[in-house]
Amino acid sequence: MPRSKREPTTKTKTAARKAISHKRISPPPEEKWEPQGREEAWQSGLLIPTARETVGLTFPLRQEKLGLWSLVRVPSAGIEGGYTPLASAVPIHFHPARFKCGAGGARVGKSLIAAMEGVAWTTHSDLIWIVGPDYEQARREFIYMMEGLISLDLVDERSISLPSTAYLACAMETRWGCVIQTKTASDIEKLAAEAPDLIIACEPGQMPSGVLFRFYERLTTKRGALFMMGTFEESHPWYTDVWSRWKDWPNDEGGKSFSIPMWANIHSFPLGRNDPEILRMERSLTGDLRAVFLARVAGLPTTSYQLVFGNVWKEHLSDGSPYHVRRCPFERFRDPEAKLPEVNPVELAIDPGFSPSKYAVCAIQWDKEASYQIDEVVMSGALHSQVIQECMRRPWWANVTRGVMDPFAATSHPFGGLSPAEVWHDEAKIPIEVPQRLSVADAVDRHAFFLQDTYADRARHFVDPRCTHTIYEYNHWRKAADKGTGHVQSRPIDRYCDALKAKNAWFIYHYQNRVQVARRWGPRVRDLQFTEVA
Numbered sequence: 058m059p060r061s062k063r064e065p066t067t068k069t070k071t072a073a074r075k076a077i078s079h080k081r082i083s084p085p086p087e088e089k090w091e092p093q094g095r096e097e098a099w100q101s102g103l104l105i106p107t108a109r110e111t112v113g114l115t116f117p118l119r120q121e122k123l124g125l126w127s128l129v130r131v132p133s134a135g136i137e138g139g140y141t142p143l144a145s146a147v148p149i150h151f152h153p154a155r156f157k158c159g160a161g162g163a164r165v166g167k168s169l170i171a172a173m174e175g176v177a178w179t180t181h182s183d184l185i186w187i188v189g190p191d192y193e194q195a196r197r198e199f200i201y202m203m204e205g206l207i208s209l210d211l212v213d214e215r216s217i218s219l220p221s222t223a224y225l226a227c228a229m230e231t232r233w234g235c236v237i238q239t240k241t242a243s244d245i246e247k248l249a250a251e252a253p254d255l256i257i258a259c260e261p262g263q264m265p266s267g268v269l270f271r272f273y274e275r276l277t278t279k280r281g282a283l284f285m286m287g288t289f290e291e292s293h294p295w296y297t298d299v300w301s302r303w304k305d306w307p308n309d310e311g312g313k314s315f316s317i318p319m320w321a322n323i324h325s326f327p328l329g330r331n332d333p334e335i336l337r338m339e340r341s342l343t344g345d346l347r348a349v350f351l352a353r354v355a356g357l358p359t360t361s362y363q364l365v366f367g368n369v370w371k372e373h374l375s376d377g378s379p380y381h382v383r384r385c386p387f388e389r390f391r392d393p394e395a396k397l398p399e400v401n402p403v404e405l406a407i408d409p410g411f412s413p414s415k416y417a418v419c420a421i422q423w424d425k426e427a428s429y430q431i432d433e434v435v436m437s438g439a440l441h442s443q444v445i446q447e448c449m450r451r452p453w454w455a456n457v458t459r460g461v462m463d464p465f466a467a468t469s470h471p472f473g474g475l476s477p478a479e480v481w482h483d484e485a486k487i488p489i490e491v492p493q494r495l496s497v498a499d500a501v502d503r504h505a506f507f508l509q510d511t512y513a514d515r516a517r518h519f520v521d522p523r524c525t526h527t528i529y530e531y532n533h534w535r536k537a538a539d540k541g542t543g544h545v546q547s548r549p550i551d552r553y554c555d556a557l558k559a560k561n562a563w564f565i566y567h568y569q570n571r572v573q574v575a576r577r578w579g580p581r582v583r584d585l586q587f588t589e590v591a
Contacts, residue, residue: 103154103155103307103308103311104153104154104155104311105153105154105155105280105282106153108155108280109279109280111280112278112279112280114181114254114279114280115181116178116181116282117177117178117180117181119151121177121180122150122151122177125176125177125209126139126140126141126142126173126176126177127139127140128208128209129173129176129205129208129209130204130205130208131169131172131201131204131205131208132204133200133201133204134166134168134169134201134204136169136205140169140173140205142170142173143165143166143170143317143321143322143323144321144323145165145315145316145317145318145321146165146166146170146317146321148315149170149315149317150170150173150174152306152313152315154303154306154311154312154313155280155282155283155311155312156282156283156285156303156310156311156312156313157282157283157284157285157312157313157314157315158261158285158296158299158300158303158312158313158314158315159171159284159285159286159287159314159315159316159317160286160287160288160289160300160314160315160316160317160356160357160358161286161287161288161316161317161318161319161356162288162317162318162319162320162321162352162353162354162355162356163288163319163353163354164319164322164325165317165318165319165321165322165356166322167286167287167288167317168197168198168201168259168286169201170286170317171187171198171257171259171284171286172197172198172199172201172202172205172257173201173205174255174257174284175187175198175202175237175255175257175284176202176205176206176209178254178255178282179206179211179231179235179237180211180233180235181254182235182253182254182255183234183235183236183254183279184235184236184238184251184252184253184254185235185236185237185238185253185254185255185256185257186237186238186239186240186253186255186256186257186275187199187202187237187238187239187240187257187259188239188240188241188242188244188256188257188258188259188261188264188268188272189239189240189241189242189258189259189260190241190242190259190260190263190264191224191241192223192224192225192226192227192239192241193223193224194259194260194263195227195239195240195241195259196223196227196239197259198257198259199219199227199229199237199239200219202237203217203219203229206229206231211231211232212229212230212231212232213232216229216230216231217229226238226239226240226244227239242264242265242268242271251275252275252276252277252278252279252281253275253276253279253281254279254281254282255281255282255283255284256272256275256276256281256282256283256284257284257286258272258283258284258285258286258287259286259287260287260288260292261285261286261287261296262287262288262289262292262293262296262297263287263292263293264293265293266293266294266295269295269299283312288352288353288356289351289352289356289357289358290349290352290353292352294532294533297358297532298529298532299312299314300314300358301314301358302314316355316356316357317356318330318354318355318356318357319335319353319354319355319356320332320335320354335354338350338354339354342354347371357373358372358532363535363536364531364532364533364534364535364536365501365534365535365536365549365554365557366501366504366505366508366531366534366557368505369505369508369509370508370531370532371516372528372532380516381508381509381516381518381519381520381531382519382520382521382522382528383519383520383521383522384521384522385422385429385430385431385519385520385521386431386521387403387420387422387431387432387452387453387456388401388422401422401456402422402456402457402458402459403420403421403422403431403453403454403456403457403458404420404421404422404457404458404459404460404461404563404567405418405419405420405421405448405457405459405460405461405487406418406419406421406460406461406556406559406560406562406563407419407460407461407462407463407477407481407489407559407562408462408463408466408555408556408558408559408562409441409444409462409463409466409467409477410466410555414555415435415436415437415526415555415556416434416435416436416437416439416444416555417433417434417435417526417527417555417556417558417559418433418434418435418444418448418559419432419433419524419527419556419559419560419563420432420433420434420448420451420453420457421560421563426517427516427517427518427519428507428517428518428519428567429518429519429520429521430518430519430520430521430524430527430560431453431521432451432453432521432523432524433523433524433526433527433556434447434448434451435526435555435556441477441480441481441484442480442484445480445481445484445485448485449485457485457487458487458488459487459488459489459490460481460485460487460488460489460490461489461490461491461492461559461562461563461566461567462477462478462481462489462490462491462559462562463558463559463561463562464491464492464493464494464562465494465558467489467491468491478491490566491562492562492565492566493565495565497548497549498547498548500558500561500562500564500565501549501561503561503564503565503568504557504560504561504564506564507564507568524556526556527556527557527560529553530553530554530555530556530557531557533552533553534549534550534552534553534554534557535549535550535553536548536549536550537549537550
């Protein structure tokens with residue numbers, strides 16, 4: 058019989074049943090952790106029970122976890138009378154998603170949470186990997202698992218390999234043959250033959266982007282589970298992307314993301330979010346240090362100082378409420394009979410990118426207080442006419458009054474013939490404005506100025522969540538860095554910026570000094586009055 062199908066030892070099963078019968082751990086209320094869309098996810102095979110059962114393997118049930126944790130001891134983590142998950146950690150332990158991505162603030166016990174998940178999986182596994190950017194960063198989770206399994210008498214100390222130096226791999230084997238090993242991101246690329254039942258990823262944000270595919274690849278054979286736990290501080294963009302994509306459940310990837318803020322540790326912060334120490338840190342970590350509060354305290358995605366708009370762009374606030382990214386529904390004509398274009402006009406910010414860049418069009422509306430990107434059209438390898446036709450299919454096309462085009466691309470003739478500005482004027486039948494050419498630095502400054510009112514500390518440009526490519530660029534357009542020293546330069550790289558360059562032009566044109574007149578293709582359009590959107 059394969060090891061992964063063996064039943065847990067009698068001693069383990071008895072201890073678990075005894076713990077549950079005496080209610081040594083009170084199960085949390087169902088509504089606090091039961092995921093939405095469970096039936097749909099179950100039918101589509103996104104849940105770990107469905108996946109494991111298809112290959113005849115088992116997984117730890119909720120009662121098994123609670124039973125083992127009630128008896129576990131982890132001296133180095135200060136756990137003597139059993140492990141009780143923090144309220145914010147309950148969902149990540151019990152959610153049935155196959156792939157989980159947890160992000161936590163400092164001092165919330167991220168390593169302990171991951172290790173206790175590993176302890177529960179040992180009785181259903183042949184092989185468990187604890188993967189870190191290096192062996193040192195995977196060591197703490199291994200030690201916590203080791204101490205927990207020793208306290209449960211599930212592992213013989215003679216089967217443990219724990220080198221005195223932190224830069225070597227660790228390994229141990231349970232009494233029934235489950236092997237637990239520490240690995241690095243480079244190790245798993247070389248081990249094509251091994252198929253773990255569980256991968257615990259420590260600080261995955263510090264690993265290269267290709268590591269997620271490697272995880273998927275190794276877990277395929279046994280329909281294993283992935284348990285990622287780390288922080289957003291100094292993390293690669295792919296980790297933030299995954300966390301953001303997995304927020305909504307169910308999804309096509311079968312993943313679910315979680316956030317565990319520092320104030321979830323009620324032992325250190327009894328008043329939770331309103332604890333005086335948390336509020337003091339929030340007041341102190343402002344301006345350029347705001348990213349530190351989001352990543353290390355709130356456990357939320359943060360922008361990097363290397364990002365072009367990193368000092369002003371915020372998808373959400375530290376409490377999770379929306380900031381720059383919020384619903385921006387298209388506002389139709391107030392008076393369908395009159396159809397006055399100045400009531401709720403739509404303007405297009407256009408960057409006619411050519412391969413390998415993308416052709417980006419951003420649809421923008423505004424009122425007296427702010428501007429709103431309501432939609433986007435982003436295409437690769439498309440002709441001008443194809444992009445124009447796609448724009449014409451959108452519900453806001455009837456409101457379009459003008460287009461504003463990136464001045465560095467508007468008059469170019471890469472393939473001869475008409476320029477992009479002329480094609481748009483002839484085929485789309487709208488005036489095309491081409492603002493003055495500014496340096497990239499000046500254009501970015503103008504864009505950043507209108508993203509946020511720094512004096513009132515409020516956003517004045519918003520992006521609808523459906524504009525995924527634009528949001529991606531805000532989170533990825535970076536300043537160049539010296540390959541040798543790593544020093545960040547002021548010059549942005551020419552990638553991940555197609556939609557943002559289009560918006561640079563829109564901000565330059567729309568808010569430039571009226572003495573400076575933009576060049577125009579087509580009939581002159583009178584200045585539109587800013588009208589408050591209902």
